[in-house]
Amino acid sequence: MISIYKSTNEANPKLLPLDSIEPGCWINMVAPSEQEILFVSKKTNVPVEFLKSALDEEESSRIDIEDNNILMILDIPFTEMEENSLTYDTYPLAIIHTEKEIITICLKNSKLLNDFVDANIRSFYTFKRSRFILQVLYRVSSYFLVCLRQIDKKSWMIQKQLHKSMSNKVLMQLLSLQNSLVYFSTSLKSNEITLEKMIKLEIMQKYEEDKELLEDVIIENKQAIEMTNMYTHILSATMDASANVISNNLNLVMKLLATVTIVISIPNIFSGIFGMNVKGLPLSELPPGPGFLIVMSLILTTTIISVIYLNKKNMF
Structure with a gap:
């Protein structure tokens, strides 16, 4: 033009x-x-x-x-x-x-x-x-x-x-x-x-x-x-x-996921041990009811202790 x-x-x-x-x-x-x-x-x-x-x-x-x-x-x-x-x-x-x-x-x-x-x-x-x-x-x-x-x-x-x-x-x-x-x-x-x-x-x-x-x-x-x-x-x-x-945000997410994975793995460890079909396991001679409560108490106590420890380490 x-x-x-x-x-x-x-x-x-x-x-x-x-x-x-x-x-x-x-x-x-x-x-x-x-x-x-x-x-x-x-x-x-x-x-x-x-x-x-x-x-x-x-x-x-x-x-x-x-x-x-x-x-x-x-x-x-x-x-x-x-x-x-x-x-x-x-x-x-x-x-x-x-x-x-x-x-x-x-x-x-x-x-x-x-x-x-x-x-x-x-x-x-x-x-x-x-x-x-x-x-x-x-x-x-x-x-x-x-x-x-x-x-x-x-x-x-x-x-x-x-x-x-x-x-x-x-x-x-x-x-x-x-x-x-x-x-x-x-x-x-x-x-x-x-x-x-x-x-x-x-x-x-x-x-x-x-x-x-x-x-x-x-x-x-x-x-x-x-x-x-x-x-x-x-x-x-x-x-x-x-x-x-x-x-930094990615690191925070990865740290949180790692912490959650650790906490979730604790019940799996106990359930894996006490769920084995072998003789001589601790608490195996107890009736099912009390034995179940004791195992659940151990899982809950260990989980709470782990959460408190990880929280002190600023993992949450």
């Missing part, structure tokens, strides 16, 4: 949709087809390889320059629903700076870019291409921070559930959040390298405001990295604690 937009004059800025590509416009491509890629490449003189770069989910963050076209690829956060639970992942976003246009390509429709379409970004103009790139980068870092705060809140909710139940579902939710933080950490560190390289680009050196904005973007990205590392350590500690609790 291709959407083309262009800002009006700075006095009364509005973002207008266009039917054709014009100088100063913004071309937003979401999961474009082969025909759409060839069409944009022909109209803007951008290499096809640049336009296809963001269509690979495993594409890493980088900067590439060919002729007058500058390709920037960054990983951006996405939220998805999986088994009635919110999960987090990252996908590459390509931003291409040409002589006359700005092009963005992504595999999925991003809320990040929709903020620009819905006019939620102040001082946004499609013809200010370098400023537009920096505004996108700032939104990327901001969205990472928003997702990280959501992950933190969700992890606290899951930890409260762990106090009540150690179900597999709850543990899998915690593992899913831990995996999301791993994806975020990898993407943010890759973005950091790309942002450091952007400082050396001439298009970022023209205006002092752009330099300051780029510095703010780098600071936001570093803050996101620190938050990711902190939440990763917290979740790792929670997973380790959960594993220890599960192991």
